[in-house]
Amino acid sequence: MKKAIASAKGKLVVFIPGMGSITSTFLAGIFNIRKGLSKPFGSLTEMGHIRLGKRTESKHPKIKDFVPLTSINDLEFAGWDIFDHNMYKAAIDAGVIRSEHIDPVKSELEAIKPMPAVFDSEYVKNISGPNVKKGVNKMDMAQQLIDDMKKVMKEKGSDRAVMVWNASTEAYHAPSAIHESLEAFEKAMKDNDPEIAPSSIYAYAALTLGIPFINGAPNFSVDIKAIQELANKNKVPIAGKDWKTGQTLMKTIIGPGLKTRLLGLNGWFSTNILGNRDGEVLDDPSNFKTKEVSKLSVLDSMLDAEQYPELYGDYYHKVRINYYPPRGDEKEAWDNIDIFGWLGMPMQIKINFLCRDSILAAPIVLDTIQFIDLAQRAGFYGTQEWMSFYFKSPMVKEGLKPYHDIFIQKTKLENTLRHMMGEELITRLGNEYYE
Numbered sequence: 001m002k003k004a005i006a007s008a009k010g011k012l013v014v015f016i017p018g019m020g021s022i023t024s025t026f027l028a029g030i031f032n033i034r035k036g037l038s039k040p041f042g043s044l045t046e047m048g049h050i051r052l053g054k055r056t057e058s059k060h061p062k063i064k065d066f067v068p069l070t071s072i073n074d075l076e077f078a079g080w081d082i083f084d085h086n087m088y089k090a091a092i093d094a095g096v097i098r099s100e101h102i103d104p105v106k107s108e109l110e111a112i113k114p115m116p117a118v119f120d121s122e123y124v125k126n127i128s129g130p131n132v133k134k135g136v137n138k139m140d141m142a143q144q145l146i147d148d149m150k151k152v153m154k155e156k157g158s159d160r161a162v163m164v165w166n167a168s169t170e171a172y173h174a175p176s177a178i179h180e181s182l183e184a185f186e187k188a189m190k191d192n193d194p195e196i197a198p199s200s201i202y203a204y205a206a207l208t209l210g211i212p213f214i215n216g217a218p219n220f221s222v223d224i225k226a227i228q229e230l231a232n233k234n235k236v237p238i239a240g241k242d243w244k245t246g247q248t249l250m251k252t253i254i255g256p257g258l259k260t261r262l263l264g265l266n267g268w269f270s271t272n273i274l275g276n277r278d279g280e281v282l283d284d285p286s287n288f289k290t291k292e293v294s295k296l297s298v299l300d301s302m303l304d305a306e307q308y309p310e311l312y313g314d315y316y317h318k319v320r321i322n323y324y325p326p327r328g329d330e331k332e333a334w335d336n337i338d339i340f341g342w343l344g345m346p347m348q349i350k351i352n353f354l355c356r357d358s359i360l361a362a363p364i365v366l367d368t369i370q371f372i373d374l375a376q377r378a379g380f381y382g383t384q385e386w387m388s389f390y391f392k393s394p395m396v397k398e399g400l401k402p403y404h405d406i407f408i409q410k411t412k413l414e415n416t417l418r419h420m421m422g423e424e425l426i427t428r429l430g431n432e433y434y435e
């Protein structure tokens with residue numbers, strides 16, 4: 001049965017903590033697309049099709065014609081950063097895209113200027129900036145964010161919004177007792193507890209207002225019990241964490257292929273060089289640790305050593321990120337994969353991916369905005385596991401293992417859309433002509 005889904009009409013405000021490379025690339029892209037100067041390459045919500053019914057029926061509508069999504073013309077943008085540069089300057093400084101993409105949308109980009117951020121240098125050590133809030137405690141900071149959001153929504157005449165974390169990766173702090181319940185978390189906010197990260201303050205503010213939260217970085221943010229309790233209490237969807245782009249995207253494409261053919265793994269060495277601000281932040285060991293945990297988890301749960309100890313019980317997995325300024329955002333990644341097959345004979349795969357991180361991230365920022373807003377209008381709340389497709393460390397309900405295999409993730413996403421719209425699910429089991 002089709003779910004009751006509220007209308008997508010009206011403005012949707014996108015609140016973005018962190019207005020650096022990804023955000024400026026994303027915004028420049030949106031404004032170019034609106035003017036017909038580019039196509040939304042890489043975006044499932046804008047370009048993707050979905051199969052419906054039997055194969056013999058040949059029904060493949062565009063996803064945007066199948067589920068009610070907000071038009072990209074109805075998106076409004078606001079955000080926070082520790083630097084107060086507008087998005088035109090941010091796009092130039094980021095050095096990701098060219099003047100031919102920036103100049104035609106200069107005025108749109110200049111109009112977006114970050115609001116003062118909630119920042120804590122204990123969580124991001126390698127950068128500092130002047131555009132930061134002051135407050136008596138962390139609860140007061142959350143209230144200031146709430147006031148910012150209410151003001152923007154009033155100005156834009158909107159009653160719907162989503163928040164996307166595109167700010168720097170925070171230093172690794174394991175969740176502690178104050179993250180276990182909403183009550184303990186709120187008390188800790190008032191006590192200014194150092195274990196409350198800025199990203200969780202933004203998340204708390206958003207969810208308090210009923211605004212869905214998407215986490216594009218590997219820090220915990222909404223992946224803690226206290227914030228999940230708030231999401232469930234206020235019936236707000238959350239999704240994360242850590243955009244699946246670059247090297248990990250390749251890992252979740254190649255890895256399932258090896259497993260499907262039962263080829264064993266002796267080792268997977270991944271290294272890369274990048275020179276953008278993200279790379280600079282990740283040059284600090286405590287910030288890198290957060291990223292490393294996220295990147296390392298992928299292979300273990302994808303290959304499943306418990307089921308296949310002879311194939312995947314004893315492989316060496318290493319991930320290195322090296323800050324190398326001359327490359328800017330034009331990352332270069334190398335993977336050396338040592339595999340084995342029949343009679344245990346060794347083989348090797350080498351991948352050299354010259355990618356552009358923010359170019360890979362921008363379309364999935366758009367998709368997750370569209371989908372989490374759809375989820376909210378369909379009455380979904382709490383962790384949106386069907387959006388795992390977009391993340392390196394997908395959040396799942398306690399006790400479950402996440403799916404990392406990108407093809408399983410895509411099937412889950414499409415079937416969730418079919419389920420929302422009361423369409424038959426497609427499992428591809430059974431008679432080949434019909435499935």
Ligand SMILES: NC(=O)c1ccc[n+]([C@@H]2O[C@H](COP(=O)([O-])OP(=O)(O)OC[C@H]3O[C@@H](n4cnc5c(N)ncnc54)[C@H](O)[C@@H]3O)[C@@H](O)[C@H]2O)c1
Pocket residue numbers: 017018019020021022023080081082083094117118119120124127129165166167168169170198199216217218242243244245246276277278281357358360361
């Ligand atoms: N580019 C990718 O492919 C990719 C993939 C996965 C995850 N990520 C993550 O996405 C995030 C953004 O990446 P980027 O390349 O745009 O980085 P960036 O360094 O260009 O931008 C991050 C911005 O966040 C700001 N910032 C830091 N702390 C803040 C705070 N507390 N509040 C508001 N602003 C704050 C910084 O000043 C900076 O402008 C990073 O955490 C990165 O690790 C990126």
